Amino acid sequence: MSDALINGLAGAGGGIIAQLITYPLQTVNTRQQTDRDPKKEKKKAGTVEQMYQVVQHEGWGRLYGGLTPSLVGTACSQGVYYYFYQIFRSKAEATALRRKKEGAGDGSVGMLSSLMVAAMSGCVNVLLTNPIWVVVTRMQTHTKKSPSNKVEPIVGGNEPPPFGTSNAVQEVFDEAGVWGFWKGVFPTLVMVSNPSIQFMLYETLLKNLKQRRALSNSNKGVTALEVFLLGALAKLGATVVTYPLLVVKSRLQAKQVIGVDKKHQYKGTLDAILKMIRYEGFHGFYKGMSTKIVQSVLAAAVLFMVKEELVNGARWLLLKEAAKSKLS
Template identity: 65%
Template sequence: MSDALINGVAGASGGIIAQLITYPLQTVNTRQQTERDLSKSKSISRDGTLKQMRQVVKQEGWGRLYGGLAPSLVGTAASQGVYYYFYQIFRDRAELVSLARQRKGIGDGSLGMLQSLVVASLAGSVNVLLTNPIWVIVTRMQTFKKSKEAIQKHDLPTVSNDLQNVTTEPSHYGMLDVIRELYSEAGLVGLWKGVIPTLIMVSNPAIQFMLYETMLKKLKKKRASNMKGAEGLTAVEIFLLGAVAKLGATVATYPLLVVKSRLQAKQGVHIDKRHHYQGTWDAITKMIRYEGLFQFYNGMGTKIVQSVFAAAFLFVIKEELVRMSRFLLTRTNSSRLEPPRP
């Protein structure tokens, strides 16, 4: 099994587990980002995340905290698998280039911060282009709201207050409903709503992995004298490295995440034109003009908590799975090479 495949499978597995743990926070955060009513937005900012979660449970039921979970798990597995697979491929090639440069007397043969950033950006771009349709579906399902009456009477439609939209929504809203809705709005292109800010947001995991790899490299060098490189790092240390790396990346790129969510969420035909967006630049200019810069950071506290914990759990689980896989493969290969006993 190749190193790229090991990292891809480990990344997908870690991503799924981290997603299950932090998903309710993600749902609340998506709703915070897509709220266009300024009075409600300020109220959301005053309320704590836990209070907002309780309100969702009280008004819509526990299930709404996990709205879109199925496609989100598929998206997480696909995104993490694709990302780590291509990240390892691009990194291996970059390391070969660095070693070739070292033989010519240039550099020390290791990847620098800029090279790590380029590798992460390339892997992130491939990931975005392949998995964006899944995340459009997830955003639609997370921001769908239904009233108590719809929960109590499953066979009756209800009027959704989602995004100030006065159109009638069914009480059930699944993946097929979202796909049909997106296709009726913009055809197949609708599945790539928000792809431009998402591509720009490739800088988020790029910054995250650049910070993580840099801190990991420094820690390895510091402990090289009395420990065996990465094997000497504990799960707690990897957790903290992942958390710090994700925190820095999230703070730097959060405004783009808000724009992406606004573009991917449903925009009803009767919605105020001030909140109806034709594209990325239109969304940015209208948000600045009608809502202010504050809206670009709405819900950032929730996102930081969710992202930091998800990323930290992901790094711990991924590193442990990679380590275990390599250990098992080494033992298997060693047993094959052993001469038969007489």
């Protein structure tokens, strides 16, 4: 099994576990990002209160709306990302070693090269998986509406009308055809800088930690807790920088309500940005940011920790099998 495949499968496994743990926060955050009602701004509810409101009015299941396609999307995204990341990373490392032999550089992959590797991996991932995330956004933002267009509380334990993956797919197709599944792809491609910054920070922090250990002649390896903390710090930095693009992407991928004020309808990325600046101000680009920071930092930390453990476990098993083969 190749190192790229091991990293791809480990990334998919880590992503699924992180998604299961943090999904309710993700659902609430998507609703915060796509909320365009100025009246709600005046009586803004906290994350926990909003989660309670979703449960009270729509049932527990709505906190996990779109979970199935989201898990599929997470597995695909992480698998694709880590697979191509490892391939591009290996080529970058080979180039660095070749340059060292030629008398240029120290043989290590620099910060700029790490950024380029992460960016290329992210672009491939976005182009292949964007349709899945459009469907997930539709399912996360779908609410039980009354004829007056108000969310009604659940009475007697009745669940909201079913709105599954097939419903979301049909809704997107009816609204914009096949190209509707690539809504928000431009800001998402620009947002490739998020994992690029994240992995650049993570690998820089990890490299510095290992160098300090080497200088102090310590044989202690990097622990799972340290990987967790490094992953959290890296994701925090990346999220703060790129959050406005995430809000624009969610606005574009959410259902465009026909017959309402045109300031709430977006023709494209630039139109969305201009209307948000005009009608909501710059603070509109940071709606739900506190929720996102908690969700994304926790998810990234869990992902890095689980992925590293899975990679180490897989390599250990392969070495064990190789040793058995030699003995036999």
